[in-house]
Structures are given as C-alpha cells and as structure tokens.
Amino acid sequence: xxxxDAIQLFAEILNNLKKGSINLDSPLEEFVxxxxxxxxxxxxxxGEAKQKYGFDFWLGLDGDQLKAQGIEKRLLYSESQQFPDFxxxxxxxxxKYVGGSLIELKDSKGGSIASFNSTVPTKYKSLEEIxxxxxxxxxxxxxxxxDGKLARNKQYSxxxxxxxxxxxxxxxxxxxxxxxxxxxxxxTVPKEHLFYQMFLNVLRKHLEKNQVKISEETIKKVExxxxxxxxxxxxxxxxxxxxxxxxxxxxxMAEVHPEGNPHSTFYPEITEDSFNLILQPSPETIxxxxxxPAQIPEIEVFSIHHKRNxxxxxxxxxxxxxxxxxxx
DNA sequence: CGTCAAGCCTGTGCTACTAA
DNA sequence: TTAGTAGCACAGGCTTGACG
Numbered sequence: 001x002x003x004x005d006a007i008q009l010f011a012e013i014l015n016n017l018k019k020g021s022i023n024l025d026s027p028l029e030e031f032v033x034x035x036x037x038x039x040x041x042x043x044x045x046x047g048e049a050k051q052k053y054g055f056d057f058w059l060g061l062d063g064d065q066l067k068a069q070g071i072e073k074r075l076l077y078s079e080s081q082q083f084p085d086f087x088x089x090x091x092x093x094x095x096k097y098v099g100g101s102l103i104e105l106k107d108s109k110g111g112s113i114a115s116f117n118s119t120v121p122t123k124y125k126s127l128e129e130i131x132x133x134x135x136x137x138x139x140x141x142x143x144x145x146x147d148g149k150l151a152r153n154k155q156y157s158x159x160x161x162x163x164x165x166x167x168x169x170x171x172x173x174x175x176x177x178x179x180x181x182x183x184x185x186x187x188t189v190p191k192e193h194l195f196y197q198m199f200l201n202v203l204r205k206h207l208e209k210n211q212v213k214i215s216e217e218t219i220k221k222v223e224x225x226x227x228x229x230x231x232x233x234x235x236x237x238x239x240x241x242x243x244x245x246x247x248x249x250x251x252x253m254a255e256v257h258p259e260g261n262p263h264s265t266f267y268p269e270i271t272e273d274s275f276n277l278i279l280q281p282s283p284e285t286i287x288x289x290x291x292x293p294a295q296i297p298e299i300e301v302f303s304i305h306h307k308r309n310x311x312x313x314x315x316x317x318x319x320x321x322x323x324x325x326x327x328x
Numbered sequence: 329c330g331t332c333a334a335g336c337c338t339g340t341g342c343t344a345c346t347a348a
Numbered sequence: 349t350t351a352g353t354a355g356c357a358c359a360g361g362c363t364t365g366a367c368g
Contacts, residue, residue, distance in 0.1 A: 044355090080345065082354080107357080111335065114357045134354080138346080255337070264335090 005088040005101035006164045007288060009036050010180055010277040014296060014317055017275060024176050024273065024319060028105040028166055029053070031178075032086050041100065041146040042087035042139055047077040061145075069145050075138070082134045083119045084163075090147050090156065097150075097159040100143075102130075106167045111175075113167055113261050116254040120194060121186035123280075124160035131157075169263040170272075177263045179276040186260050188308040192230040195252075199226050259307045267304050269314065277315040278304070285313050 012035030016022045022030055029045065030053055037043075037055045049055045058066065058076055067073065083104070090100035102125060108114040119133055127140045144151035163183035170176045200223055207214055229235065235250055258264040262278055270276055279285045292315055293299050300316045 075345095078345075079343095079355090082345075109358075112337090115338095117355060117357085119354095134346090253338095258335085 004091075005036075005039075005099050005103075006162070006180055006182070006277065006279065007292075008039070009103070009164070009166075010315065011292075011296070012036055013180075013275065014299075017317070017319070018298075024168075024178060024275065025172060027052075028107055028168060028178075029085070031166065032103055032105070036086075036088070039089055040086050041089040041143040042084075044082060044085045045079040047079055050077055066145065070141050071145060075142075080138055082139050083130060084139075087139065087143050087161075090143075090150050090159075092150055097155060100147075100159070101162045101164055104163065104165050106165060107171055108169050109171050109173075111169050111263065112258075113169065113256040113263070116256075117252075120191040120252070120254050121165060121183055121256075122163055122191060123183040123187050125163055126160055127157040167263065169261075175272045177270055177272060177274055177276075179262055179270065179278050181262055182279045182312065184280040184309055185262060185278060185306060185312060186256065188260070194254075195235060196223075196226040196229045199229060262304070262312075266307075269302060269304055270316070271318065273319045275317045275319070278312050279315075280309070281311055281313055288315075289313060 009032065013022070013031050016031075016034055017024075022034060029048065032040075033043070033049050033053045033055050037049070037053075037057075040057070043049050043057050046057045049057055063073060063076065066076065084102040085105045086103040088099050088101045088103070091098050104119070104121070106114045106116075125133075127143065130139050131137045140157055144156070147156070150156065165181045165183065165186070166178070167181055168176065168178045203222065204219075206212070235252060259266050261267075262270050262276070270278075279288075289301050293301055296317075298317055300318070302314055302316070303311050304314055306312055
C-alpha cells in the first residue's frame with residue numbers, strides 16, 4: 001500500500017498526457033498539481049498553484065481557523081522554499097499509517113539530474129526528519145492541518161514516508177525523459193555514512209597531497225571519531241571561529257552518479273521522449289506489473305538493474321509510439 | 329590522432345523564506 | 349528589520365568517447 005501515491009500520480013499524469021492537458025514540456029509542478037492536487041497535504045509553492053494553475057490549496061478552509069492552528073495569513077499562498085515540494089495526504093489502514101509520500105521535483109536542461117541542495121535523497125523520510133532538514137516545522141504544521149484527525153497521533157510525525165522524485169532531463173529538447181523514481185534508486189548507503197566519509201576523504205586527499213604518513217591505526221581512530229558527525233544541521237550551520245571576522249559555512253549538496261541516474265546511458269531502456277515509473281520490486285509492485293498494463297494498454301513493463309540496489313521495475317509510456325498510433 | 333559533441337564537475341547568482 | 353539558511357539548478361570549464 002505504501003506505493004499507492006506514486007502509482008496514482010503516474011496514472012493521473014498519464015491521463016493528462018493522453019488528454020493533452022499537459023505535455024512533456026509542461027512545468028513539473030503542473031504535472032503534480034493537475035494530477036493529484038486534492039490528495040496533497042503540502043504544496044511548497046501555494047501561490048503559484050493558485051495563480052498559475054487555478055488550484056486553491058486552502059479551498060474550503062477558513063483563514064482565521066488556520067491562524068488558530070498556527071498558519072499565518074502571509075504563509076497561505078507563499079513559496080516556502082522548504083523541503084519537499086509536495087507531500088501526499090496520509091491514510092490509515094487499521095492502526096498503520098500509509099501514503100503520505102514525499103514528491104521532490106528535479107528539472108534539468110542537460111542529461112544529468114540537477115544537484116540536490118541540503119537534502120540527500122533517500123528511500124524514506126519521516127515528518128520529524130523533514131523538520132530537521134528544514135530547521136523549522138512549517139511543512140509538518142501545514143501537513144497536520146490538511147491531514148486533520150489523522151495527524152492527532154504521536155506516530156503521525158514518526159512514520160516513515162516513501163520518497164519519490166519526479167525527474168526530467170533534457171528539458172525542452174526532443175531528448176526529454178521524465179520519470180517518477182523510487183528514492184531507493186539514489187540511496188545505496190545510509191546518509192549518515194555519507195557525511196563522515198566525506199570528511200575522511202578530505203583528510204585522506206590532504207595526506208596524499210602533502211605526502212604525510214599517518215599510521216593506519218590513527219586513521220582508524222579518526223574514522224571512529226568522525227563517525228559521530230552525522231547531523232546535517234550542525235554540519236551546515238555557519239560557524240564562529242575564534243578571531244575570525246567571517247563565519248565559514250558548508251553547504252551540503254549531492255550530485256547523482258550516472259549509475260544512480262535512470263536517464264543516463266547506464267539505462268538505455270529508458271528512452272527519449274518517454275514517461276516512466278521506476279519502482280523497487282515489492283509484493284505490491286509485482287502485482288502492479290499485471291494490473292497496470294491491463295488498465296493502460298500503452299504501458300510497457302520491464303526491469304532494469306541498478307548496480308548496487310538491484311532490480312527495479314519500469315512502467316514506461318512512450319510519447320512517440322502513442323502519437324504514431326493516433327496517426328494510423 | 330584530431331575533432332566535435334556530450335557528459336561531468338564545481339562554483340556561483342539570485343531569491344525567499346524563518347526566526348530572532 | 350535583518351541575519352541566517354535553503355531553494356532553484358545553470359554556466360562554463362574540463363574530460364571523455366565516438367568516429368573518420
């Protein structure tokens with residue numbers, strides 16, 4: 001059930017593509033808002049949603065009541081510039097939360113995926129983690145209002161939500177590719193691991209460059225010490241250095257390695273001018289392999305192999321194939 | 329081996345938010 | 349009001365690969 005959001009998003013976008021109400025060059029925000037606007041608990045740019053796409057995120061909700069719940073007027077239709085771009089509404093089956101997935105957009109003119117700033121892509125994130133990343137609780141405040149009753153439970157901010165990335169490369173070219181990508185495609189080691197390994201790498205490179213010899217034992221000790229450096233907000237804060245009149249600040253960014261980019265030459269099956277849903281196999285996805293093509297005959301289903309995270313199932317819609325079919 | 333295109337990598341500009 | 353931090357990738361230089 002946990003993937004239900006991504007599947008719904010894919011199916012609805014496909015509908016819109018077929019109807020022609022959007023095309024592969026439309027803004028990615030439009031893809032999501034037109035497809036699933038009513039199922040969202042958070043939209044980062046609520047102003048644009050209303051002005052540009054005529055979607056009122058707060059429709060039917062009263063401004064004064066919202067203020068009472070901690071959402072001030074100026075926030076209603078602002079662009080918050082927080083992570084993530086969209087959050088689906090949560091659902092519950094029995095006592096268990098499902099849904100509530102995160103959708104993050106990445107749009108790029110070239111063939112590589114635009115860099116991730118401050119957020120390292122992962123398979124799961126909880127609302128609590130989102131608050132840590134943002135350094136404030138705006139997203140969880142808004143989501144809690146939209147999720148209403150469901151949010152009145154401690155587990156609400158703790159349960160692990162799936163992360164999906166709506167990615168376009170070669171924007172505005174005939175080579176355009178768009179995919180909804182499972183976060184598992186990017187997360188091959190825990191992100192806490194990434195951070196201290198970065199510092200360790202920096203140290204190693206300096207030792208190498210300056211030809212300084214340090215015993216393997218010392219390195220091990222340093223590694224053990226550095227392994228405690230895991231908190232992104234501490235790493236990214238600007239720092240007071242004694243006597244310094246500037247405060248240096250590290251910015252955490254992540255670039256996607258070609259093997260983690262489903263649109264790279266590693267994965268020739270993801271063709272130009274196509275729209276794809278790329279999911280890690282699970283009992284649900286395997287069921288979906290049968291069901292989705294039955295509902296939407298234009299879809300092709302196949303597997304690609306991620307070097308580190310194994311098989312992923314692709315549901316592919318080719319724009320060109322579709323057009324030729326119409327012509328005939 | 330030279331040439332050209334595409335891919336990759338790093339640094340940067342600019343904007344808008346939140347919190348104090 | 350402003351200091352601090354994050355968002356958006358893109359620009360532009362460098363590297364790699366394909367091809368004759």
